[in-house]
Amino acid sequence: MEAAMKFEAHEEVVSFDQEGKVVVxxxxxxxxxxxxxxxxxxxxxxxxxxxxxEDFYAEEI
Known part of the structure; x- marks a missing residue:
């Protein structure tokens, strides 16, 4: 029961839109x-x- 309450309390506060901008x-x-x-x-x-x-791909070349 406590785990369910913690899961419900967890909410996504920050995300990114299609252009890569931060959305709150x-x-x-x-x-x-x-x-x-x-x-x-x-x-x-x-x-x-x-x-x-970028560093990873630069090392590959």
Whole structure:
């Protein structure tokens, strides 16, 4: 029962649209400060992954 409650409490706050822009779920119950932090973290993680992918392909050539 507790696991089900935790799963329901987990909501997707930050996602990316088709153009790669960060989209924040404004209907979330999280504080605005936490939502902003998650958006920044998601953006930085995406940039890091893109850079790692570019480095990987550069090594292949």
């Amino acid at each position: 779920n404004k209907d979330s119950q999280m504080s605005k400060k936490l939502m902003a932090r998650r958006a920044i973290e998601a953006h930085l993680e995406r940039k890091r992954l893109e850079r790692d992918l």
